[in-house]
Amino acid sequence: MKIGIVSLGCSKNLMDTQLAMKFLRKQGHEFVDDPAKADAILINTCAFINDAKQESIDAILEMADYKQLKCKKLLVMGCLAQRYKEDLEAAIPEVDRFISLNEYPHLEEILKDELKGSEDREVDMVLATKPWTAYLRISDGCNNRCAFCAIPLIRGRYKSETMEDLLKQAEKLQKMGVRELNLIAQDSTKYGIDLYGKPMLKELLTKLNEMDFHWIRVLYMYPDEMDDELIETMVRLDKVLPYFDIPTQHGSDRLLRKMYRASNVAKLKSIVKKIRETCEDPTLRTTVIVGFPSERKEDFGLLMDYVREVRWDRLGAFKYSLEENTAAYDIHPRVSDRIAQSRLDRLMALQQQITIENNRRYLNTVQEVLVESVDYFGTTYTGRSRHYAPDDIDGHITFTSEEPLELGSFADVEITEINIYDWKGVHHKKPQQ
Numbered sequence: 001m002k003i004g005i006v007s008l009g010c011s012k013n014l015m016d017t018q019l020a021m022k023f024l025r026k027q028g029h030e031f032v033d034d035p036a037k038a039d040a041i042l043i044n045t046c047a048f049i050n051d052a053k054q055e056s057i058d059a060i061l062e063m064a065d066y067k068q069l070k071c072k073k074l075l076v077m078g079c080l081a082q083r084y085k086e087d088l089e090a091a092i093p094e095v096d097r098f099i100s101l102n103e104y105p106h107l108e109e110i111l112k113d114e115l116k117g118s119e120d121r122e123v124d125m126v127l128a129t130k131p132w133t134a135y136l137r138i139s140d141g142c143n144n145r146c147a148f149c150a151i152p153l154i155r156g157r158y159k160s161e162t163m164e165d166l167l168k169q170a171e172k173l174q175k176m177g178v179r180e181l182n183l184i185a186q187d188s189t190k191y192g193i194d195l196y197g198k199p200m201l202k203e204l205l206t207k208l209n210e211m212d213f214h215w216i217r218v219l220y221m222y223p224d225e226m227d228d229e230l231i232e233t234m235v236r237l238d239k240v241l242p243y244f245d246i247p248t249q250h251g252s253d254r255l256l257r258k259m260y261r262a263s264n265v266a267k268l269k270s271i272v273k274k275i276r277e278t279c280e281d282p283t284l285r286t287t288v289i290v291g292f293p294s295e296r297k298e299d300f301g302l303l304m305d306y307v308r309e310v311r312w313d314r315l316g317a318f319k320y321s322l323e324e325n326t327a328a329y330d331i332h333p334r335v336s337d338r339i340a341q342s343r344l345d346r347l348m349a350l351q352q353q354i355t356i357e358n359n360r361r362y363l364n365t366v367q368e369v370l371v372e373s374v375d376y377f378g379t380t381y382t383g384r385s386r387h388y389a390p391d392d393i394d395g396h397i398t399f400t401s402e403e404p405l406e407l408g409s410f411a412d413v414e415i416t417e418i419n420i421y422d423w424k425g426v427h428h429k430k431p432q433q
Contacts, residue, residue, distance in 0.1 A: 001115055003029045004038030004071075006059055007128060009046025011184050011219070011391055013078060014128050015137045016104070017044045020077065022126040023108040027117025035066050040073035040115055045080035047154060049321035056080045057092075064094035075099060075114060077107075079154045101155065125172050130372060132408030133180040133390050134173045138166060138204065142186035144222065146249075147260045147327035148289060148320060151186055158187065160195045163204055170208055179214040179408060180370060182390060188218050189225035199225050202233040209237040214410065215370070215386060216240045223248060224262045226271050228278075235279045241386045242282040244275055249289050251306025252299035259292065260327060265306060272310050283387045285314035285394070290347060291340025292320045293331035300343050307350060313358050313387070314394055315351045319344055352420050359418045362387075366428045369397050369413045371405050381405060381427075383413075395421030402427070 003024055007017040020042060021031065032038050041063045045056035060076055067074055077099040081088065085098045097114050099107065111117065127134055139160040142152050173181065183204075185191060192200030201218070208216055216239045223246055234240050246268075250256050253264045275282050288303065307315065319340045322329060369383040380400050388394040399413045405427070417424035 001029050001039040001117070002032045002037060003115070004032055004035040004041040004063075004066075005128075006035075006041065006043040006063060008044060008056055008059060009048065009052060009079065011135050011182070012137060012140070012186070013044055013046055015135055015184070016078065018126055018128045019104075020044070020107060020111065021128060022123055023111050024115070024117065025126055026108075026119060026121050026123040027112055027115070028120055029115065029117055035063060035071070036069055038066065038071050040075065041066060041071055042075045042077065045076060045078035047079040047083050047150070049318065049323075051321070053080060060088075060092055060095065064092065067094055073097075073114060075111075082154050083150070125169075125176065127176070127178075129390070130408070131177060132370070132372075133182065134176075134178040135182045135184050136166060136169060136173070137161070137184050138188060138191045138201075139185040143190075144187060144224075144262075145260055145327070147258060147331070148249075148292060148323065150323040150326055153325055155186065158190060158194055160192050160200075162195060163192070163200065163207070166204065167207055170211055170213075174212050177408070179410075180217070180390065181208065181213045181215070182217045182219060183208075184219050187220060187222045187224075189221045189223075189230065193225075199230075201225075202230055205233060205237055205240055209239045213239055217243050217386075217389065219245045219389065221246050223268055223271055228274060231271075231274055231278050242275075242279045243285070243386065243389065244282055245285045245389070246271065247287045249287070250292065250299070251288075251303035252295075255292055255295060255299050258294060258328075258331065259289075265302075268306075269310060283314070284310075284312050285316075285389070286310075286312050287316040287318065288347070289318055289320050290343040291335040291337075293328055293334050295320075295335050295343075304347065304350060307347065307354070311354050311358060312351070313355065315355075316393060317344055317347050317351070355420050356418070359420075359423070362415050362423070363418050364415065366412050366414050367397070367425070369399065369411050369425075371407055371409050371411050372396075374405070374407065378404060381411075383411070385413075395419075395423070397423045397425055399425040399427055403429075 046052040073096050075097050076095050081098040082101040085100050141156040141158045143158040248268050367385040369385050371381050371383045373382045382396050382398050412428040413425040414428040415423050415425045
């Protein structure tokens with residue numbers, strides 16, 4: 001059968017999509033980009049915040065329209081299916097099967113039964129990413145129980161992959177030609193604590209650094225387990241990028257306590273200070289929440305002061321999303337959507353100014369860029385430097401080149417124009433010897 005795939009949400013969700021794609025290819029199916037040409041459609045949903053839920057529902061309803069055409073089967077998996085399966089089954093009967101996360105141990109059998117596939121192909125690993133970049137999920141679930149977050153309710157308790165299995169997966173990715181390896185988890189810094197009695201991210205990175213990858217990036221580094229030794233290890237390993245993705249959530253100690261966050265503002269600032277003292281030209285990225293229940297004007301002022309002082313290179317901000325069965329659900333008073341939106345707008349205006357000012361240090365410098373696409377004429381390329389993660393949040397670098405460049409290769413690019421997110425440049429030819 002021809003299968004259309006829709007994968008929503010974060011890169012961790014994308015790993016589940018890859019697993020489903022592996023089983024589908026093993027069973028003899030092929031993938032199509034156009035849902036109008038699909039015999040079946042599989043949607044992997046997200047339920048992290050209300051906007052993500054709505055996006056998932058909209059995608060399901062949109063794909064349900066194709067059942068009037070060629071599509072015979074519509075299957076839905078992922079976090080939305082895990083959290084609201086019974087409600088969805090009643091509300092959207094066009095879906096043939098909702099597959100919850102609890103059923104993933106039997107995902108191969110479920111897909112075979114629903115889509116009548118056969119097992120006639122040898123398939124080791126399938127990538128849903130571009131062939132030169134890949135994610136390596138080092139753990140799933142979360143034990144942090146932040147007051148605003150439903151992930152532990154959806155994904156369950158923290159569970160690390162064994163180091164042996166991770167190194168085997170990395171070896172396969174290396175053989176497939178992957179040059180950029182991105183480690184992901186709900187909380188990367190706690191990797192191994194459930195298996196080995198202590199965090200083992202340093203040891204894992206040391207072993208991965210010995211492999212034939214060009215870039216190794218760690219995402220979702222909660223500050224609780226970030227110590228000097230981890231930072232120094234990341235700086236010492238030549239393939240591990242000095243890219244520090246640290247969700248900090250707020251700049252008010254009062255709200256951090258209400259959020260059930262372990263770190264306070266002083267600790268967060270000390271981590272950033274250590275990184276900047278230890279590492280040459282690091283990239284610092286964070287996420288914060290505005291409009292958390294009981295957030296006062298004074299709390300928001302502290303958040304703005306915190307952002308002004310730390311001067312993050314990348315900052316993503318979200319309005320608080322009310323999630324049932326979380327600790328924050330019953331906290332009052334709640335912040336109105338109007339006030340939360342106003343605070344979000346003010347915060348992002350501040351961050352845009354900081355980002356522009358931070359970016360100016362790269363103007364007229366030469367940056368190593370991973371080449372990812374080229375225009376119709378073969379002269380204008382798009383890629384990412386080490387400052388850009390592969391999740392379309394950080395932006396891209398667009399540059400021209402007089403000579404053809406291979407996609408997935410690395411090119412030296414002189415930066416000629418700096419914007420908030422996207423930069424422009426020119427391929428910098430190395431002088432002939």
